[in-house]
Amino acid sequence: MSTSRSTGSGPSRQPREGAFRAEAWAFLAANAQPLPATALSLTSIVAEWSPQEEVVRVAEAKRWQAVKHAAGWAGIAWPVEYGGRGGTLIENLIFQMEEAAFDVADDPLVVGLGWCGPAVLQHGTDEQRQRLLPPLLRGEELWCQLFSEPGAGSDLAGLATRAVSDGDEWVIDGQKVWTTFAHRADWGLCIARHDPDVPRNAGLTAFMVDMTAPGVTARPIHQITNSSNFNEVFLDRVRVPDAMRIGAVGDGWRVVVSTFMWERFNLIVGGSRVLPGLADLLRSTGASHDRRIRQRYADLYMRAESLRFTVLRMMTALSRGQLPGPEGSLMKLVATNLLSDVFELALDVMGPEGMGDGTADAWKGQWHSGFCGAPGMRIGGGTDAIQRNIIAERVLGLPRDPRPDRV
Numbered sequence: 136m137s138t139s140r141s142t143g144s145g146p147s148r149q150p151r152e153g154a155f156r157a158e159a160w161a162f163l164a165a166n167a168q169p170l171p172a173t174a175l176s177l178t179s180i181v182a183e184w185s186p187q188e189e190v191v192r193v194a195e196a197k198r199w200q201a202v203k204h205a206a207g208w209a210g211i212a213w214p215v216e217y218g219g220r221g222g223t224l225i226e227n228l229i230f231q232m233e234e235a236a237f238d239v240a241d242d243p244l245v246v247g248l249g250w251c252g253p254a255v256l257q258h259g260t261d262e263q264r265q266r267l268l269p270p271l272l273r274g275e276e277l278w279c280q281l282f283s284e285p286g287a288g289s290d291l292a293g294l295a296t297r298a299v300s301d302g303d304e305w306v307i308d309g310q311k312v313w314t315t316f317a318h319r320a321d322w323g324l325c326i327a328r329h330d331p332d333v334p335r336n337a338g339l340t341a342f343m344v345d346m347t348a349p350g351v352t353a354r355p356i357h358q359i360t361n362s363s364n365f366n367e368v369f370l371d372r373v374r375v376p377d378a379m380r381i382g383a384v385g386d387g388w389r390v391v392v393s394t395f396m397w398e399r400f401n402l403i404v405g406g407s408r409v410l411p412g413l414a415d416l417l418r419s420t421g422a423s424h425d426r427r428i429r430q431r432y433a434d435l436y437m438r439a440e441s442l443r444f445t446v447l448r449m450m451t452a453l454s455r456g457q458l459p460g461p462e463g464s465l466m467k468l469v470a471t472n473l474l475s476d477v478f479e480l481a482l483d484v485m486g487p488e489g490m491g492d493g494t495a496d497a498w499k500g501q502w503h504s505g506f507c508g509a510p511g512m513r514i515g516g517g518t519d520a521i522q523r524n525i526i527a528e529r530v531l532g533l534p535r536d537p538r539p540d541r542v
């Protein structure tokens with residue numbers, strides 16, 4: 136996606152976007168099955184996947200990505216020279232919304248396609264984009280995001296992983312944690328400290344780390360959902376060519392900020408199937424006859440509709456060629472809290488049945504794993520408290536917290 140390209144504005148674009156939606160729908164209908172009525176289309180963060188199921192899901196995500204690429208529907212807003220469609224961000228959003236109605240999952244690839252890929256597009260050199268982006272768009276390579284550490288999450292600028300220059304290579308030493316799909320990744324976008332003697336943000340540099348390189352060890356962490364798709368990652372004297380440094384030395388923080396912006400932006404379509412699913416659950420269990428349950432559902436519905444207005448506002452901004460900004464924090468905060476509350480109501484209604492292993496439940500345990508996994512969505516990509524800080528400072532213009540470490 137080009138950051139400088141204007142996506143145009145005004146009513147003349149609307150028929151074009153309508154035609155795009157119809158074309159996208161025709162492609163999807165011809166190449167994918169509609170989601171079954173009891174499928175909630177849970178993302179990997181909230182789904183329960185056994186290791187065997189994970190292998191199948193990753194393979195399926197890669198297959199679907201290859202199908203999209205072959206038909207010209209991969210990287211919709213990415214430049215054609217890197218394998219993209221050369222379209223607009225709003226077209227990308229329209230496609231994602233249509234795709235959500237089909238039984239296809241590119242979720243394991245989202246860290247590369249949705250968060251880190253756009254950052255490489257923005258900050259990488261032409262050679263890096265040529266090497267890294269086409270295989271990503273073809274579904275051949277999976278990426279992970281090597282940011283968080285045991286001592287640095289919300290306060291990411293305090294990270295301790297070191298990068299030491301050695302000729303035309305860097306030697307990286309340290310530990311990352313909570314790294315989604317690191318154990319299946321080919322590449323990891325890693326932030327490391329090249330200079331401990333300058334103010335914290337200025338001492339950071341970004342690198343693409345080959346996850347198969349000697350010295351890289353990914354150890355899956357068993358999660359409450361019973362999946363093990365995030366990891367501890369140990370980087371033990373890992374050699375990275377300088378040609379895989381993303382951005383200038385000292386520009387790591389800019390890469391972090393772009394990655395987080397795209398991460399929050401790309402989260403907004405997630406969870407779109409759970410509210411209709413909840414309505415079905417309430418009807419099928421008879422819970423919809425309970426006035427208090429109906430009120431709770433109405434409250435959730437109202438919040439989802441309000442979120443839709445925020446999404447529409449963002450789409451309008453995209454139509455005018457503006458990039459997503461701190462509004463992503465607002466959407467992440469509202470969407471992930473809504474998701475938690477949807478799962479909580481579902482489990483309240485299901486009672487003990489909702490706590491089973493899913494074998495006797497028409498929904499195959501999806502409500503239970505969603506209930507366990509949804510709080511993680513309020514942490515990954517920046518916690519609720521961090522989103523509130525961003526909204527307070529950057530949207531509302533309230534006084535900043537004192538941060539003596541900031542450059």
Ligand SMILES: Cc1cc2nc3c(=O)[nH]c(=O)nc-3n(C[C@H](O)[C@H](O)[C@H](O)COP(=O)(O)OP(=O)(O)OC[C@H]3O[C@@H](n4cnc5c(N)ncnc54)[C@H](O)[C@@H]3O)c2cc1C
Nearest residue numbers: 280281282283288289313314315511514515516517518520
């Ligand atoms: C499902 C999931 C997937 C993840 N995937 C990845 C990944 O792929 N790559 C990666 O690098 N990381 C990943 N993470 C890690 C995630 O980014 C961090 O967990 C998150 O940034 C919080 O950091 P922390 O866990 O160190 O908590 P801490 O930063 O230690 O926070 C602890 C508590 O303190 C609060 N707090 C901290 N600072 C402030 C403040 N300034 N003001 C108010 N409250 C504050 C937080 O809100 C939180 O409640 C993932 C996490 C989850 C849950």
